[in-house]
Amino acid sequence: MPKIILLGPPGTGKGTQAGLLCASIKVPHLCTGDMMRKAMADDTPTGRLVKPCMASGALVPDSIIIEVVKEAIRGLPGYVLDGFPRTVFQAEALSAIESIDRVVSIETPPEVIVERLSNRRICSNPACGAVYNLASNPPKIAFTCDKCSDVLKARADDNPEIALRRQQTYLKETAPLIDFYKAKGLLRPVDGTKPMEEVAISVMAAIC
Ligand code: AMP
Numbered sequence: 673m674p675k676i677i678l679l680g681p682p683g684t685g686k687g688t689q690a691g692l693l694c695a696s697i698k699v700p701h702l703c704t705g706d707m708m709r710k711a712m713a714d715d716t717p718t719g720r721l722v723k724p725c726m727a728s729g730a731l732v733p734d735s736i737i738i739e740v741v742k743e744a745i746r747g748l749p750g751y752v753l754d755g756f757p758r759t760v761f762q763a764e765a766l767s768a769i770e771s772i773d774r775v776v777s778i779e780t781p782p783e784v785i786v787e788r789l790s791n792r793r794i795c796s797n798p799a800c801g802a803v804y805n806l807a808s809n810p811p812k813i814a815f816t817c818d819k820c821s822d823v824l825k826a827r828a829d830d831n832p833e834i835a836l837r838r839q840q841t842y843l844k845e846t847a848p849l850i851d852f853y854k855a856k857g858l859l860r861p862v863d864g865t866k867p868m869e870e871v872a873i874s875v876m877a878a879i880c
Contacts, residue, residue: 673699673750675770676879677757679849680778681842682835683785683792684864685871687803689778690754692872693879702744704737704755706801713798729829729837731758731845738765745770758846763853775853776878778871780864782839789830797822809868 674697680686687703694701708726711719718740722732731737741756757763766772780788791806795817802819804811811817815824829838853859860878864871 673697674773674879675750675753677753677772677775677853678778678875679775679846679853680864681780681782681785681846682838683789684778684780685788685868686754686778688809688868689871689875690752691803692868693875694752696876697750697879699750699752700748702741702751702753702756704741704753704758706798707740707744708732708737709801710798726829727834729834729841731841734759734761734765738762741766742769757849758842760848760852763849772858774860774879775849775858776875777850777853777859777861778864778875779861784865785839786832786835789835790832792827792830793824794827795820795822796825 676693676699678686678690678693687705690701690703708719708722712723712726713719718736722736725732737756737758741753741762745751745753757766787807788805791808793804793806793811793815795802797817797820800817800820800822802817804817804824811824816822817824829835850859862871862874862878866874
């Protein structure tokens with residue numbers, strides 16, 4: 673089973689692509705953003721610790737996220753990591769314990785991202801977490817999740833001010849990972865501006 677990282681700025685469609693990929697190659701989808709949102713919803717000590725970072729669009733401390741991911745990947749023969757690593761420090765910590773097979777970088781320019789984030793809606797049921805786009809992938813019934821019928825909401829950190837901060841954080845902290853994985857010969861870039869189904873085909877081709 674492959675160990676795969678999906679890289680890309682917030683709003684590039686990483687989560688959607690990770691879900692599709694995991695369903696077709698049958699490996700777990702490990703999304704650190706979802707893990708953090710669940711920890712906050714469950715009001716765990718980690719959730720309380722990361723709340724201010726999440727609310728402001730900043731990254732949560734490396735030490736916290738690295739421990740969460742180490743625990744999540746322990747013993748797994750394969751997985752898709754979505755949202756981790758996000759700093760060179762995290763990537764080095766991961767390299768020290770795991771041998772990654774492929775890093776797929778979903779590339780999308782900022783203007784497309786701004787439009788996507790303003791149209792993104794997620795299911796408010798944390799156990800579902802389905803993601804919609806009001807323009808390209810709308811729910812069948814307005815404000816209602818197709819999968820579990822719960823209410824759809826915009827993500828709190830998708831508001832324009834916080835979304836801009838998350839893009840800036842990506843450029844400063846996460847974009848250097850492209851060169852980090854290129855140097856290791858693991859990087860496969862994919863055009864994220866294409867329709868979801870086409871991107872999924874390119875992602876699949878990139879891991880083969
Ligand atoms: P996402 O759903 O991937 O956009 O992540 C939402 C938020 O979770 C981010 O803005 C960070 O505050 C936090 N987060 C998720 N993954 C990481 C990570 N690998 N390192 C630091 N913070 C993270």
